Amino acid sequence: MLELKQFSKTFKSKLIFNLADFTCKRGEIVLLTGRSGIGKTTCLDIISGIKRYDTGDFLFKNQKVETQNETKLSAFRNENIGYILQDFALIDSYTVLENILLPSLYSPKDKHNRHDLETKARNLAYEFDLTEMLNRKIKAISGGQKQRVAIIRSLILEPAIILADEPTTNLDKENFDLVMALFIKLKNEGKTVVIATHDERFFDIASKIYEIKNCRLIEK
Template sequence: MAMIVADRVTKTYPSGGDLLTVLEDIDLEVEARDFVAIVGPSGSGKTTLLGLLAGLDRPSSGTVTLDGVRLDSIDEDARARLRAEKVGFVFQTFQLLPTLTAVENVRVPLELAPGETAPDAELEARANDLLARVGLADRADHYPVQLSGGEQQRVSLARAFAHEPTVLFADEPTGNLDRQTGAGVVELLRELNEEARTTLVLVTHDPELAALADRVIRLESGRLVRA
């Protein structure tokens, strides 16, 4: 069974007195452990589609199924539980919590995971392992403001894989990084994804990054051009 299924998904927003259609009749299936890149020009609806597939938002019509769960059939808190359990995110602007150190940021998904939280020492060990994996073992107690952009994105990668998600959504993960740093982050993302055998859905403008994907989905004006 496919990991992600989008069935005739449409998303509209009120704009003035009218409705603005951002996505229209999107049909899509992503198999488990696939690496899918969503590409398209600005305003084509890439991020909106990513948000709908991850359960961050609800479609105006149509359905999204994630790992067998129809997202429109559950409320926001249930979707949050589902994300805490099965979904990982990497954002363009890293989105680390400024009040937490690197290791504490990596721990956040572990602490939000449903069910009983593992012992503190276990969480700490797991977070530290992941930081070591992304090459930041010596930066564990640094706050985000004390880290460079590339380092912040690597912490973000560690956080994304911390709770061993089934699906990873990445939104322009290299968009705020210079070319060299971005390449390093992409390499790391690929390695981690291969190790964890996670389904990866990635939004990008970067053709080189898209070329690494198993499949590329192209959006134009809210419509699927090639899947």
Template structure:
């Protein structure tokens, strides 16, 4: 199994004057290719910080992070931007689509910033259209986000996350802004991606969402408290008690 994510003693310390807060206190995780992992934990547990570092949006204070074998923990802002473009697809709770920009153009966005093997506008459009088809939204390609429902918006975001064929998909509370039914549809889509071999790391605080994954990592106070097979939601609740 190829390790997509491998961290060694990852720490993140926020300094506020003399007071220093350790958001992460030495995290070791390994996530292999094809895994669907939920990252859980109460607020303040460091799960957002871990998510940001794993998503190459932030840099650890110390420790190592290898993304698909590549040491990214020492990289600068520019290098991280390139890595995000090449290897990571993001799905956010609040969708984060560009307003007044069609679904198609939103999906094309990562291709615009692609530096190696730059595509012609026609090729970009073709790829973006294919990604929209994959999430079942080809017929809405020319609609702006405000003309789409929440579920449709999230599907546009998923298409955008997929379009550059990343090694890792980071999903941050992907169902958090959706009703249960739509949330289940989105989870269904993520399962489909997982079945096709995508590696997905999903941050969530909802146990029944986490229960749908194959593995859960629970953070408490910036450390990994639990790491194992996801349990059915009711079992997890009992554990928590």
């Protein structure tokens, strides 16, 4: 599905990845583990096309993704990747519903029907117990609710790959179970889920576990 071949990344003079390899297939749950500051978020940022890497090849469905072309890269990201960022990256002054629908603003107008998207947003909000919050501003909801909004937003355009950066830090048991069930459902639908996490509860459902070590991704 997606491959990063022999990629390297340096911040200023600090080497984070050196000729590392990452692959994930359709219908897999892949974990990225490793100590804090080792490069988990950086790896997700590279997969999502948010961050550039220094050298390496990026393949999606066996086709090279032109990561040097910003327009093409944004289009690739918008169409294929849903990213649940660790700090959620929600817009405080917008409502929950507006935040959920944000990705559709960056996708071609004729591609998604606004009414269908809104129906989908409401259905997802219902599943995640956020119906009452849809018209509230982000600044007026709790951390756990924000996390669920970020999760729903990543799903709204039905991307093939969902990236989640430590997605369970703010969740209580009930919401954790919901997120776990969601990831398994996505996997069964043939989507790919990549999770940066320390949470051992994910180990049982993982198809593959990478540990980042010595600037490489080591399969455990």
